Amino acid sequence: MSSRKADPRVAGSIRTRLVSLGLLIMVWSVCAAVLADPETLPSPLEIGRLTLKELFSGPLLYNLGITLGRVVAAFVLAMAIGTAFGLLMGRRKSVDTWFDPWLLFFLNLPALVTIVLCYLWIGLTEVAAITAVAINKIPMVTVLIREGARTFDPALDDMSRIFRVPRLTRLRHIIVPQLAPFFAASARTGTALIWKIVLVVEFLGRSNGVGFQIHLYFQLFDVAMVLTYALSFIAVMLTIEFAVLQPWERRASRWRHA
Amino acid sequence: MIGIDIKGKSYGDQPVLGNVRLEIASGECVAVLGPSGIGKTTLLRIAAGLDTDFDGHVTRPERISMVFQEPTLLPWRSAGDNISLITGASDAAVEEALLRVGLDGKADRLPDQLSLGQRRRLSLARAFAAKPQFLVMDEPFASLDKGLANDMIALTLELLADASIATLLVTHSEHEASRLAGSVYLLHGQPANLAQTRLPSGLS
Numbered sequence: 001m002s003s004r005k006a007d008p009r010v011a012g013s014i015r016t017r018l019v020s021l022g023l024l025i026m027v028w029s030v031c032a033a034v035l036a037d038p039e040t041l042p043s044p045l046e047i048g049r050l051t052l053k054e055l056f057s058g059p060l061l062y063n064l065g066i067t068l069g070r071v072v073a074a075f076v077l078a079m080a081i082g083t084a085f086g087l088l089m090g091r092r093k094s095v096d097t098w099f100d101p102w103l104l105f106f107l108n109l110p111a112l113v114t115i116v117l118c119y120l121w122i123g124l125t126e127v128a129a130i131t132a133v134a135i136n137k138i139p140m141v142t143v144l145i146r147e148g149a150r151t152f153d154p155a156l157d158d159m160s161r162i163f164r165v166p167r168l169t170r171l172r173h174i175i176v177p178q179l180a181p182f183f184a185a186s187a188r189t190g191t192a193l194i195w196k197i198v199l200v201v202e203f204l205g206r207s208n209g210v211g212f213q214i215h216l217y218f219q220l221f222d223v224a225m226v227l228t229y230a231l232s233f234i235a236v237m238l239t240i241e242f243a244v245l246q247p248w249e250r251r252a253s254r255w256r257h258a
Numbered sequence: 259m260i261g262i263d264i265k266g267k268s269y270g271d272q273p274v275l276g277n278v279r280l281e282i283a284s285g286e287c288v289a290v291l292g293p294s295g296i297g298k299t300t301l302l303r304i305a306a307g308l309d310t311d312f313d314g315h316v317t318r319p320e321r322i323s324m325v326f327q328e329p330t331l332l333p334w335r336s337a338g339d340n341i342s343l344i345t346g347a348s349d350a351a352v353e354e355a356l357l358r359v360g361l362d363g364k365a366d367r368l369p370d371q372l373s374l375g376q377r378r379r380l381s382l383a384r385a386f387a388a389k390p391q392f393l394v395m396d397e398p399f400a401s402l403d404k405g406l407a408n409d410m411i412a413l414t415l416e417l418l419a420d421a422s423i424a425t426l427l428v429t430h431s432e433h434e435a436s437r438l439a440g441s442v443y444l445l446h447g448q449p450a451n452l453a454q455t456r457l458p459s460g461l462s
Contacts, residue, residue, distance in 0.1 A: 155326060156330065156332070158303075159326065159330045159344070161308060162307075163322075163324075163344045163384075163388055165343070173332060177334045
């Protein structure tokens, strides 16, 4: 029977994190009060008021949705391609030897260069935006999944070959669970990286989304609105991190703590 | 009938196995004894079809099972799933397999929630649940204490008695070989060759 009691260590950790976050907001409030210049550093209360206003009577929700859509599209694309390459490189030495220099090249290619080149080659389109973000993320996913594939237990490989385990069962019940911690790690680092690049992509070449709004208010020197859009999207991504990614990672590695 | 006819097997320039011929009939258990590093595991991997890079030929049936040195279970799946997912056995067959090795009522336990002896039993249950025509056992009782090893040997004998399976046992223990196998061979030399051996009286 499973226990539903909250782990006191987890509860303590959440408490500490909330206190830490409260402290950050307090430091911000003090700085804003000392500076006494809302155009340079508005107070957290002012940002809260603006956020509510933009949420209910402005385009905040629409732009959050647009950016989130781009994050999801680039994330899915990067994870799918990166996982396929990572598995191939981790499992086949010859493929790894051939493509490792490519991987190093793309890992060291600055995000800004990829974005500019994609816009120049493909045009200022949605495809170019998502491709640019995915290209930036694929090498990192590939590296993590390759490490995961290298740690596969060869005895389980032998076992599945001897018992002629069907290919799909092997993938689902033998390969994916071994890869899960690496997949979760690349998903978490992936979302953190992707959303930041999406904002740059929007800043440079889209006409909607949080990045575009930040660009707009940057041109108007409106610090309060820049902070409103940036912090709103941080809140969305943190919600995804704590409500989706972390529980999923805990679930995937539950058997380790049995 | 299992036919193993190896003319040679090398790792790079290093020959490991020489001329090795072995035939195992249905219902027969053959043991191969030899010290560590002689090539027992190589022979076993060739026999099981895990190593195909050798000079020679092996005739083996479709359905093969293996009991590994380590239990080699999926730690993220329950004991029952470790049998059903790998062998395709039905729920009833899984229950029956667990019952036969004394693990009834433990189908929902994860492998890490079982003792080493229980994990070995689960590995044995999985091997027999696959209804093999050819069973390969790679030092299956290594690292078990004497009492537990004797229990496992008795259990294996019981399971083998009920099925007509050709069995190849690779071990360094004369005791295990003599209790389980009808014929015992010794792997010796460099590269290694097979010689039939007579076990000391009292063992066979």
